Amino acid sequence: MIMKNFALLSLFVLCALWADAQEPASYVNPFIGTTNYGATYPGAVMPHGMVSVVPFNVTPHKGNEYSNTDSWCSNPYVYNNEWMTGFTHVNLSGVGCPDLGSIIVMPTTGELNVDVNEYGTTISNEKARPGYYSTKLNRYNILAEVTATMRSGISRFTFPEGKANILIDLGHGLTNESGAHIKRVSDNEIEGYKLMGTFCYSPQSVMPVYFVVRIKRDNMQSGYWKFQDKLPGARHNWSSTSNTYKLYKRYNKELSGEKIGTYFSFDATEGEQVEVQVGVSYVSIENARENLDAEQTNLSFEQIKKQAYVTWNDELKVIEVEGGTYDDKVKFYSALYHLLLHPNILQDVNGQYPAMESDAILSLDNQDRYTVFSLWDTYRTVHPLISLLYPEKQLDMVRTMVDMYKESGWLPKWEIYGREAHVMEGDPALIVIADTYRRGLTDFDVETAYEAMLKHANTVDDHFLRHDNDFYLEHHYIPFLKDYDNSVSQALELYVADYNLAMMANEMGDKATYKKAMQRSLGYRNYFDKEFKLLRPVTEEGKFMEGFDPVQGENFEPVHGFHEGTSWQYSFAVPHDVKGLMRLMGGKNKFVQQLNKCFKDSLFDMSNEPDMGYPYLFNYASGDEWRTQKQVHDCINRYYKNSPDGLPGNDDTGTLSAWLIYSMMGIYPVCPGDMNYTLSSPVFDKVTIHLNKEIYQKEKIIIEADRKSVNDIYIKGIEINGSPYNRYFISHKDLIELGHIKYKLGAAPKQ
Amino acid sequence: MIMKNFALLSLFVLCALWADAQEPASYVNPFIGTTNYGATYPGAVMPHGMVSVVPFNVTPHKGNEYSNTDSWCSNPYVYNNEWMTGFTHVNLSGVGCPDLGSIIVMPTTGELNVDVNEYGTTISNEKARPGYYSTKLNRYNILAEVTATMRSGISRFTFPEGKANILIDLGHGLTNESGAHIKRVSDNEIEGYKLMGTFCYSPQSVMPVYFVVRIKRDNMQSGYWKFQDKLPGARHNWSSTSNTYKLYKRYNKELSGEKIGTYFSFDATEGEQVEVQVGVSYVSIENARENLDAEQTNLSFEQIKKQAYVTWNDELKVIEVEGGTYDDKVKFYSALYHLLLHPNILQDVNGQYPAMESDAILSLDNQDRYTVFSLWDTYRTVHPLISLLYPEKQLDMVRTMVDMYKESGWLPKWEIYGREAHVMEGDPALIVIADTYRRGLTDFDVETAYEAMLKHANTVDDHFLRHDNDFYLEHHYIPFLKDYDNSVSQALELYVADYNLAMMANEMGDKATYKKAMQRSLGYRNYFDKEFKLLRPVTEEGKFMEGFDPVQGENFEPVHGFHEGTSWQYSFAVPHDVKGLMRLMGGKNKFVQQLNKCFKDSLFDMSNEPDMGYPYLFNYASGDEWRTQKQVHDCINRYYKNSPDGLPGNDDTGTLSAWLIYSMMGIYPVCPGDMNYTLSSPVFDKVTIHLNKEIYQKEKIIIEADRKSVNDIYIKGIEINGSPYNRYFISHKDLIELGHIKYKLGAAPKQ
Numbered sequence A, B: 001m002i003m004k005n006f007a008l009l010s011l012f013v014l015c016a017l018w019a020d021a022q023e024p025a026s027y028v029n030p031f032i033g034t035t036n037y038g039a040t041y042p043g044a045v046m047p048h049g050m051v052s053v054v055p056f057n058v059t060p061h062k063g064n065e066y067s068n069t070d071s072w073c074s075n076p077y078v079y080n081n082e083w084m085t086g087f088t089h090v091n092l093s094g095v096g097c098p099d100l101g102s103i104i105v106m107p108t109t110g111e112l113n114v115d116v117n118e119y120g121t122t123i124s125n126e127k128a129r130p131g132y133y134s135t136k137l138n139r140y141n142i143l144a145e146v147t148a149t150m151r152s153g154i155s156r157f158t159f160p161e162g163k164a165n166i167l168i169d170l171g172h173g174l175t176n177e178s179g180a181h182i183k184r185v186s187d188n189e190i191e192g193y194k195l196m197g198t199f200c201y202s203p204q205s206v207m208p209v210y211f212v213v214r215i216k217r218d219n220m221q222s223g224y225w226k227f228q229d230k231l232p233g234a235r236h237n238w239s240s241t242s243n244t245y246k247l248y249k250r251y252n253k254e255l256s257g258e259k260i261g262t263y264f265s266f267d268a269t270e271g272e273q274v275e276v277q278v279g280v281s282y283v284s285i286e287n288a289r290e291n292l293d294a295e296q297t298n299l300s301f302e303q304i305k306k307q308a309y310v311t312w313n314d315e316l317k318v319i320e321v322e323g324g325t326y327d328d329k330v331k332f333y334s335a336l337y338h339l340l341l342h343p344n345i346l347q348d349v350n351g352q353y354p355a356m357e358s359d360a361i362l363s364l365d366n367q368d369r370y371t372v373f374s375l376w377d378t379y380r381t382v383h384p385l386i387s388l389l390y391p392e393k394q395l396d397m398v399r400t401m402v403d404m405y406k407e408s409g410w411l412p413k414w415e416i417y418g419r420e421a422h423v424m425e426g427d428p429a430l431i432v433i434a435d436t437y438r439r440g441l442t443d444f445d446v447e448t449a450y451e452a453m454l455k456h457a458n459t460v461d462d463h464f465l466r467h468d469n470d471f472y473l474e475h476h477y478i479p480f481l482k483d484y485d486n487s488v489s490q491a492l493e494l495y496v497a498d499y500n501l502a503m504m505a506n507e508m509g510d511k512a513t514y515k516k517a518m519q520r521s522l523g524y525r526n527y528f529d530k531e532f533k534l535l536r537p538v539t540e541e542g543k544f545m546e547g548f549d550p551v552q553g554e555n556f557e558p559v560h561g562f563h564e565g566t567s568w569q570y571s572f573a574v575p576h577d578v579k580g581l582m583r584l585m586g587g588k589n590k591f592v593q594q595l596n597k598c599f600k601d602s603l604f605d606m607s608n609e610p611d612m613g614y615p616y617l618f619n620y621a622s623g624d625e626w627r628t629q630k631q632v633h634d635c636i637n638r639y640y641k642n643s644p645d646g647l648p649g650n651d652d653t654g655t656l657s658a659w660l661i662y663s664m665m666g667i668y669p670v671c672p673g674d675m676n677y678t679l680s681s682p683v684f685d686k687v688t689i690h691l692n693k694e695i696y697q698k699e700k701i702i703i704e705a706d707r708k709s710v711n712d713i714y715i716k717g718i719e720i721n722g723s724p725y726n727r728y729f730i731s732h733k734d735l736i737e738l739g740h741i742k743y744k745l746g747a748a749p750k751q
Helices: A011-017 A285-296 A301-316 A326-339 A382-389 A391-408 A428-438 A446-458 A469-475 A487-508 A511-521 A523-527 A575-585 A588-600 A614-620 A625-639 A655-665 A732-738 B011-017 B285-296 B301-316 B326-339 B382-389 B391-408 B428-438 B446-458 B469-475 B487-508 B511-521 B523-527 B575-585 B588-600 B614-620 B625-639 B655-665 B732-738
Strands: A052-055 A104-109 A121-129 A132-137 A142-148 A152-158 A162-169 A180-186 A189-197 A206-215 A221-227 A245-248 A255-257 A260-268 A273-281 A319-322 A352-354 A361-363 A414-416 A667-671 A674-679 A686-690 A700-706 A714-720 A723-725 A729-731 A740-746 B052-055 B104-109 B121-129 B132-137 B142-148 B152-158 B162-169 B180-186 B189-197 B206-215 B221-227 B245-248 B255-257 B260-268 B273-281 B319-322 B352-354 B361-363 B414-416 B667-671 B674-679 B686-690 B700-706 B714-720 B723-725 B729-731 B740-746
Touching (some): A052 A142, A104 A152, A152 A285, A152 A301, A180 A221, A255 A260, A273 A285, A326 A382, A382 A391, A382 A428, A391 A428, A428 A446, A487 A523, A487 A575, A575 A614, A588 A625, A614 A625, A729 A732, B052 B132, B162 B273, B189 B285, B206 B285, B221 B255, B255 B260, B301 B326, B382 B428, B391 B446, B446 B511, B523 B575, B575 B588, B614 B674, B674 B732
Antiparallel strands (some): A142 A152, A162 A260, A189 A206, A221 A245, A667 A674, A674 A729, B132 B142, B152 B273, B162 B260, B180 B189, B221 B260, B352 B361, B714 B723
């Protein structure tokens, strides 16, 4: 268990606390990434769980330095904030836009107050471990503990003696959508739905989350509340409830509105524990209740808490590490933990889920339906890593994507609860599908998948994935058309997508598509400006855009041609043709010089996905591989920490965490669709990756490091299965089939 | 059919229009009372219909001189207003507080605009007759026609060629409650509920009205809208929908919120007629659909319109009148029409209805469940008149009241949709029950009814009907305790209630209760101040309140001891003991002098219920009966007109209309519970009241007037069944059994 003030504890005390230190789950620190815009949360959740129970502390209030009135506040919890207003039950981790962060349960004591601006409290003694979070609510002297199953949450509140209240607040949270419906169905149960959506301000991506809340206590008073808008004119003065929170003390039928909720009040005995169960569904209220009943009936809070922990531990055991420091292990397993938060299960226990972009309710039997696909982010590291570690999950994810195509006519880009949010650039689903297929995970509807890929690539009409596609198909670049467009960023994404389409076409024996797509994938060369040795926006006429500034775009400054970044941060982002880029730049030395400048002059951004591969690019320059080893270790140590600011930015549903996992193991996938890993020095002395034998026919991969000191980060030699290996690349197939890499490390670069 | 600009039509044209002029329904002018605070509406409704389809024109806008931002705007329609924003489907007629006036259907043309402040229109060519209303929507060149069944409405819109829209707006109206839920169930049907309530600002009387809306057209686009509150902080700038109406073009699942609605859009051909059906229920969405299907399946708009008219005509035929002017007949039948708008049917076609003050859903087979009991108003004229004309309805109303007692523990005072709104004074249900019973309508659960009456009277704890009851039971008056209390008004109501309790106790053989209740009913004498010859508030110590001003309280000015009126307006309101009051005042002459002053000095208020009996009180002063005849005719002519300002104030769910009906017939019930009518000169030459023979054993009552001119308003002589009659009172029993009154009238008072 990780305590918020763990930094104050000596290693000795920590070791004493972690009697179960050999268990991977014990290393997880859920507080990592909860500040510095990491946007993770410390709440209780199961791997890929539909429900997460998270302390919500971003209501604007004294003590909250960052709140949901700030731009881009996308997280329900911020480590440095002080004022907490309840536990949310649906949440996103590591994303850059607000959504979900709602269905709030808040315990209080004393006189009933339902105003979110007034009922909050400071908290202390926060503790978190996989599947469990607890804290003291200082103002109310309540101990709050929460845990979760896949589709439900349970909170246990320990009250002091006196009047106690449990508030179910549907009127605030992160989502930009508003509106909810509640109905009391018994003395201790309510049901309803809360509208969620408009992720990244995409106004039409809206979805109700249905819920059932059950309080495991009898003899309570209860009622609703609603903030009443100010009545017009003189009516305001006649009404006792205009422009204030109205309490409905006798009304128990359906209630609808914006700022609404339900309260339960009772007289608590000293130390009385009351449990609050919340079941959730994206299909119906009935399913929410079925989910809750199926997953919590006959289970105590303690049993659910234990079940969550054991489940996490089993998932995390997929990789065993030896050596490294305690913090290294915490960083590593916390990253693996973060990898497994998204995508999430969408189907209910009965198999039902909302179809993509329609009102249909569909059903699955022996497959998981996933949601929350942040594919622009995750195609780079998350999905290749899930393919390696959890291929059965990756297959269901790809099956889900293909089903989405069948349901809506398109593969997803940024999908959430069955709705496309149209966030970021490119056509990333093609990449994930080709990469997955090429890793040998072919047990999905390949024919339909390939049909979808072709449709994406060849549809000429403007569509949400490939705007200006007619121009692109002819000229192989996206023209700069207006100030602050993202033309180069969009094109760079299409190049990787088309490279993957080519790879897939090759697998399908579709030579014509292979050839055309491969040609298009090299279109980045249109943007290469020899003067700057960088990519530069190009006009429809094929001329470089005037007024180019290669460092414009830092810190979200508006920039022509690039999305959330500078030309420097994009110019090396052609992972499928690094050698070609090298040639354009004038050969190896010029390439190394230019790449080096990125790191020396702080032009590199660890938190921006197109840059994630940069540290590994020195491996393409024979003799300069030591620079990769140096930069990778530098990034691991500089940007990733066992502390709340331990991520360099939005985790992007595990993308940054997956980079860390690869990098700490000493392998990195050079480009999705390209089946090569490139090699660098691992952090650990020994890494054992347990493979899914049914899919990979092998049991494990072992990566060992022979080092004298933790400062030995430079590769002196490599052995594969005992034989010397003089390359810095190894194919996915070889890695799995040979299964044993041994690095000999030293303190100085190999000359 | 009555046209809004009927005043411009000559009598000749009117006669031509009313080819069916012999039919009572043809005389009804639904525009009477739609201004001058009459608070009636011209919309389509069935007798006691749950649904009424009413043009809503009180949205604040240029051209609307009176809107729902004004205090006490309690009506969905005001004659003089110009700006109309749709048709509401649940409405109250003639009340003094806003509620219902919601579930709005509005047709428009051209670009979709869902903002109620923008989509309205002026209207012209309004026509209304029982069960039908039509108008031209000027801005859109749409002809709108509406009619209704008991539990559903149907609108027929005739569109010009071009883009047409039908808006279902749940975000505005009269009710002070907010919040609604919608779900699209097919391409042309939505379902949902809208919260109604807080009648007269009673915050806990809340009820959902469930609805189904079906558009009888295919090939429409549709979606939802919601006004989005301003997002906090920077989020506002990122969002395209913050602080504006958001259109949901692709979302069709459940929607909740405050200012929400659904639109349907299509390309209309020239003159295309589209019908919109709305089914309503107070029980469930399923029942709303069942109501709609049961009442409209296989019926065309024209058939429903005709059915409504025929139903009204049959109801109104209960009284036939001969003689009088055309306007007299219009005033008379319009009053009878208004009498039959409330109370309303509450049960669905399957018999289900929401129980009084609980969440239970109960069911009835062979009885109507009524709602909207404005009993402080209606006990005086409405219920005695319904007992005479429609005794089977009155029995179901009393059965409903007794059932409410069984369900909630109390009889109603101001009940709406199964909730007590706690409006006005006193304990009026006792009066209605005793009066009904004494008129021979005894086929209800009398035992339980009497038990309820005793509970009301004898419960000493403060309760909502009889506060300070312990003091009252001992001292027989309510003390003046604080400024602007309603102590005298409350006590005056209890005196009439206790008089009725005494009458009922006598019927039950409960001598002890009879004696005590009768004693209490005379407690008004405590308030009689000989100095003023008026009632005056009295303190707990039994002293007259200091600073008494007998004219304080006019025009809703705050006043000590009286509710919405002056001491003058209450001092004669002891209808059960007029002779006693006369003695207190010093005898007949002093009494007549004081009563005369009311009329001479304009101290009388025709629109305030306690004053309604004043014109008839001269009949208690032998020799001065001509003053009653004069005052009654004066009131009929001065306050009641065949014009929108044809009611002197709130019709109070038919109370003022019922006064007019009695007065134009020449009989008036002196006091509920007292079985005497007092007699005055009728307006008509012959009135035939058709009796329910099963209940009254007689077929009809005939009241004739023998006059030479319409100015012959003074009674020269009375014959009952051909025999001279020298009294100005006749018992209910005699009226029915003898059945024939003949007035001989002349132009000058009888000396």
